[in-house]
Amino acid sequence: MKKVTRKYLLVYLGISTVIGISLVGCSHTPPRPVELDQARMTYAEARDNPQVASRAPVALREAEEALL
Numbered sequence: 617m618k619k620v621t622r623k624y625l626l627v628y629l630g631i632s633t634v635i636g637i638s639l640v641g642c643s644h645t646p647p648r649p650v651e652l653d654q655a656r657m658t659y660a661e662a663r664d665n666p667q668v669a670s671r672a673p674v675a676l677r678e679a680e681e682a683l684l
Contacts, residue, residue: 655683656683659679659683660681662676
């Protein structure tokens with residue numbers, strides 16, 4: 617095998633390995649934290665409570681922004 621051909625073969629092998637590893641790494645989504653789901657449920661309960669909405673609108677808005 618010629619040196620040039622062997623060199624290109626190694627370059628192509630390296631590039632394809634990097635691409636393959638990148639695709640495998642990006643193919644799964646990380647699990648959602650349970651705490652985030654709990655915080656969103658608690659926020660929804662507070663938002664639906666008329667006393668919270670009337671007595672703490674600023675805190676309710678801050679909580680909404682924090683969850684986005």
